[in-house]
Amino acid sequence: MTNNEIRLDEPLPEDVIAAGRDIYAPPTGGAYWSVLESRIMARISDSSAGRWWMVVGGWARSGLAAAAAIIIATVVGALLLQAHNQDVRTAYETASQPTVTETLTVPEGALSERDGPDTRDATFRDVISH
Numbered sequence: 001m002t003n004n005e006i007r008l009d010e011p012l013p014e015d016v017i018a019a020g021r022d023i024y025a026p027p028t029g030g031a032y033w034s035v036l037e038s039r040i041m042a043r044i045s046d047s048s049a050g051r052w053w054m055v056v057g058g059w060a061r062s063g064l065a066a067a068a069a070i071i072i073a074t075v076v077g078a079l080l081l082q083a084h085n086q087d088v089r090t091a092y093e094t095a096s097q098p099t100v101t102e103t104l105t106v107p108e109g110a111l112s113e114r115d116g117p118d119t120r121d122a123t124f125r126d127v128i129s130h
Contacts, residue, residue: 006012027033 006016
């Protein structure tokens with residue numbers, strides 16, 4: 001291992017820690033903060049920098065397009081959900097209603113037992129003839 005390599009599985013050397021602290025330490029003089037404040041205030045009051053609404057104004061077209069897309073997606077989703085609910089409701093009503101069967105009027109005694117071996121055939125003919 002050379003002097004420029006740092007192993008990540010070992011604690012950092014003290015000289016590296018001290019250098020990092022020096023780099024990221026806040027400024028100590030009050031003059032720094034006064035200069036920073038004056039630079040910020042000058043930038044805010046500078047008319048060429050524009051106003052905040054001018055920055056937001058550039059986002060307006062994208063924002064309106066995104067809002068329109070969200071509204072369209074919401075409406076389409078609501079319509080699809082309503083159609084699905086209507087299908088479910090129709091299927092439920094169809095399944096829950098009793099089935100309608102045709103009623104046949106059969107002459108009295110046509111379906112009763114008859115004498116003889118061809119009782120089924122006679123009954124079948126009576127039913128079919130009506």
